[in-house]
Amino acid sequence: xxxxxxxxxxxxxxGSVSKHKxxxxxxxxxxxxxxxxxxxxxxFRKEYSDFMTADCINLWKGKVWxxxxxxxxxxxxxxxxx
Numbered sequence: 001x002x003x004x005x006x007x008x009x010x011x012x013x014x015g016s017v018s019k020h021k022x023x024x025x026x027x028x029x030x031x032x033x034x035x036x037x038x039x040x041x042x043x044f045r046k047e048y049s050d051f052m053t054a055d056c057i058n059l060w061k062g063k064v065w066x067x068x069x070x071x072x073x074x075x076x077x078x079x080x081x082x
Contacts, residue, residue, distance in 0.1 A: 021075075030047050031064065031065070032064070061080060
């Protein structure tokens with residue numbers, strides 16, 4: 001597997017103000033995908049070490065979070081609603 005790093009642009013909502021922030025994929029210790037299975041109320045949660053693998057999941061309804069290596073805080077990378 002190749003260790004390729006690229007930039008991810010996120011929108012961070014702080015109160016009524018939204019800001020754009022750019023992260024490098026190597027800044028995340030893990031990527032967490034949380035969502036619902038298709039057309040049901042059953043939830044799932046999966047963790048990945050690579051953003052490319054987590055981003056390629058056909059997400060029906062849910063969110064993709066990145067956990068920063070420096071602080072351990074979650075950053076919302078992608079949100080899908082259907």
